[in-house]
Amino acid sequence: DTGVSQDPRHKITKRGQNVTFRCDPISEHNRLYWYRQTLGQGPEFLTYFQNEAQLEKSRLLSDRFSAERPKGSFSTLEIQRTEQGDSAMYLCASSLGPGTSGSPYEQYFGPGTRLTVT
Amino acid sequence: GEDVEQSLFLSVREGDSSVINCTYTDSSSTYLYWYKQEPGAGLQLLTYIFSNMDMKQDQRLTVLLNKKDKHLSLRIADTQTGDSAIYFCAANYGQNFVFGPGTRLSVLP
Numbered sequence: 001d002t003g004v005s006q007d008p009r010h011k012i013t014k015r016g017q018n019v020t021f022r023c024d025p026i027s028e029h030n031r032l033y034w035y036r037q038t039l040g041q042g043p044e045f046l047t048y049f050q051n052e053a054q055l056e057k058s059r060l061l062s063d064r065f066s067a068e069r070p071k072g073s074f075s076t077l078e079i080q081r082t083e084q085g086d087s088a089m090y091l092c093a094s095s096l097g098p099g100t101s102g103s104p105y106e107q108y109f110g111p112g113t114r115l116t117v118t
Numbered sequence: 119g120e121d122v123e124q125s126l127f128l129s130v131r132e133g134d135s136s137v138i139n140c141t142y143t144d145s146s147s148t149y150l151y152w153y154k155q156e157p158g159a160g161l162q163l164l165t166y167i168f169s170n171m172d173m174k175q176d177q178r179l180t181v182l183l184n185k186k187d188k189h190l191s192l193r194i195a196d197t198q199t200g201d202s203a204i205y206f207c208a209a210n211y212g213q214n215f216v217f218g219p220g221t222r223l224s225v226l227p
Binding site: 033040042055056058105109111 | 153158206215217219
């Protein structure tokens with residue numbers, strides 16, 4: 001399967017613990033996005049990378065959240081000192097960037113990581 | 119700021135057409151999208167339309183865009199039970215993609 005993959009698919013953690021999620025984009029995609037989706041809502045944009053550079057961050061991304069994409073391939077999203085309000089599905093998406101032969105506006109989503117904070 | 123709205127529920131009978139509607143507030147978006155989400159899964163891109171187009175057809179899917187009214191619709195012809203899912207409308211503003219709350223489509227036999 002050459003789609004976007006995310007790991008783990010489910011994570012249950014106690015309040016105050018740190019968690020880290022991983023996203024592997026489609027291999028030729030140089031743009032990578034993180035979203036959060038709560039029950040009954042659409043995805044909310046968190047942050048986006050072009051290659052290894054983090055170019056945009058939403059105001060939803062508090063200081064407890066950090067994302068990296070060190071080699072421009074996979075990305076990690078870490079949440080420190082988790083709170084119950086962090087419980088959500090965390091979605092990763094990837095797309096081609098400018099200067100490529102395909103459309104940079106087609107985002108392909110992974111299956112998501114469901115986080116439950118108890 | 120940017121906002122995207124959708125009706126939350128739609129029920130249709132198998133074989134009928136479904137029309138899912140969406141409105142958005144900021145007309146500066148470049149593209150408008152429709153995604154499908156099945157239970158426990160990520161979002162699947164169905165189709166998208168460039169903001170200077172009025173219509174796009176792709177097999178059973180027809181997208182209509184009324185830029186003056188900031189209204190987007192998705193028509194699914196000959197709706198099947200496999201079309202039961204949540205459908206999200208989205209607009210992009212640069213690399214910020216804004217999604218609506220989703221319309222849950224139920225297809226009745």
